[in-house]
Amino acid sequence: MTRRRIAAIAIAAVVALAGSAVVGYQLSDRGASTALRTGIGGPIDLPATTGKRFSTADLGGKPYAVFFGFTRCPNICPTTLSDLTLDMEQLGPLADRLQVLFVTVDPERDTPDSMKDYLSAFDPRIVGLSGTPEEIAAVAKAYRVYYEKVPTEGGDYTMNHTATVYLMDGKGELTGTLSLEEEQPTRVAKLKRLAESG
Amino acid sequence: MTLQAFRKQSASSRLFRSFTGIEQRIAIATLAIGLLFVGVDAARAHEFKIGAIEIEHPWSRATPPGAKVGGGYLVIANDGDSDDTLVAATLESAGRTEIHQMSVDNGVMKMRPVEGGIAVPAHGKAELAPNGFHLMFMDLKQPLKQGEKVKGTLTFAKAGTVDVVFEIDAIGAMPKHEHHGDGDMPGMKMEN
Ligand SMILES: [Cu+2]
Numbered sequence: 001m002t003r004r005r006i007a008a009i010a011i012a013a014v015v016a017l018a019g020s021a022v023v024g025y026q027l028s029d030r031g032a033s034t035a036l037r038t039g040i041g042g043p044i045d046l047p048a049t050t051g052k053r054f055s056t057a058d059l060g061g062k063p064y065a066v067f068f069g070f071t072r073c074p075n076i077c078p079t080t081l082s083d084l085t086l087d088m089e090q091l092g093p094l095a096d097r098l099q100v101l102f103v104t105v106d107p108e109r110d111t112p113d114s115m116k117d118y119l120s121a122f123d124p125r126i127v128g129l130s131g132t133p134e135e136i137a138a139v140a141k142a143y144r145v146y147y148e149k150v151p152t153e154g155g156d157y158t159m160n161h162t163a164t165v166y167l168m169d170g171k172g173e174l175t176g177t178l179s180l181e182e183e184q185p186t187r188v189a190k191l192k193r194l195a196e197s198g
Numbered sequence: 199m200t201l202q203a204f205r206k207q208s209a210s211s212r213l214f215r216s217f218t219g220i221e222q223r224i225a226i227a228t229l230a231i232g233l234l235f236v237g238v239d240a241a242r243a244h245e246f247k248i249g250a251i252e253i254e255h256p257w258s259r260a261t262p263p264g265a266k267v268g269g270g271y272l273v274i275a276n277d278g279d280s281d282d283t284l285v286a287a288t289l290e291s292a293g294r295t296e297i298h299q300m301s302v303d304n305g306v307m308k309m310r311p312v313e314g315g316i317a318v319p320a321h322g323k324a325e326l327a328p329n330g331f332h333l334m335f336m337d338l339k340q341p342l343k344q345g346e347k348v349k350g351t352l353t354f355a356k357a358g359t360v361d362v363v364f365e366i367d368a369i370g371a372m373p374k375h376e377h378h379g380d381g382d383m384p385g386m387k388m389e390n
Contacts (some may be wrong), residue, residue: 076307163302
């Protein structure tokens with residue numbers, strides 16, 4: 001093998017590596033706006049804090065962020081709602097291009113009315129959803145959300161529940177998640193990408 | 199005056215005399231006055247004490263309208279030689295208060311009542327914070343509002359019951375003091 005040939009092969013190898021790196025980068029960069037095909041998600045049609053039923057079918061291709069919780073939650077739920085409120089403020093008008101949904105896992109105590117009162121502390125565009133225990137169970141199942149009652153001393157109960165915020169594209173497919181550990185710039189960037197995908 | 203103390207004093211006055219310029223002496227005096235204020239600030243910090251137990255900055259978060267629960271957070275320091283346990287707490291605006299532990303496991307938020315209270319080891323600390331042990335204020339009679347101070351009590355198995363005041367912070371507020379592994383700075387805790 002001549003030296004010139006070795007050099008040509010080396011150059012070809014470098015070009016190929018660089019090419020795949022670019023493709024890889026583009027794929028990972030597209031991650032947040034590409035459906036993850038996890039099977040998580042499904043249509044939602046529940047009584048809402050708007051006073052009517054709310055259906056994802058009525059979103060007309062608008063992406064949405066949805067998470068599950070309950071109003072007797074001392075930390076995660078109010079913190080998530082407060083984070084989302086600050087994120088939406090950062091997004092400005094772009095936040096109108098996505099819908100934020102808060103579904104209760106405690107429908108026996110959280111009615112659309114009580115949730116409306118509760119949500120008045122947060123961004124007014126956030127919609128709260130309740131329903132019959134069966135309706136909530138069906139939606140939670142579709143989103144693979146785990147929840148259970150935990151008895152407390154006073155004969156009362158609190159709830160354990162999945163705290164992830166699901167980011168759903170205009171077709172209702174999961175494209176990513178938000179988690180509590182993330183810093184605000186990360187969350188805002190993800191929501192921005194979601195809003196712009198719609 | 200002991201010989202040691204005398205040596206110390208004469209050493210420091212010698213040191214002070216070695217700063218001959220008026221600017222240098224003014225600078226040192228300013229520094230000394232500054233240190234005095236640091237001391238005053240620390241004394242005014244939001245702290246409570248009973249026996250060997252010291253409570254640092256009890257606080258809670260504002261609650262949305264109609265919310266029935268809130269969380270109580272604080273740091274407990276035990277300067278004594280024997281272990282103690284936080285066994286109960288109250289808040290004026292809560293029907294009752296329980297001691298809970300929160301954890302996030304695989305994306306699932308889990309909360310459970312803590313049996314037997316929270317141990318505060320001798321010469322040790324215990325921290326109650328949003329993502330761990332916390333007081334759970336239940337049956338709130340009215341929302342907790344940011345900026346308010348709400349009275350409550352903490353009961354320890356050995357030290358007894360101490361009156362405290364919970365300062366109400368923003369809805370999503372996190373503990374003010376971060377652990378940098380360089381010990382505690384009480385003067386820093388009043389920052390807002
Ligand atoms: Cu709790």
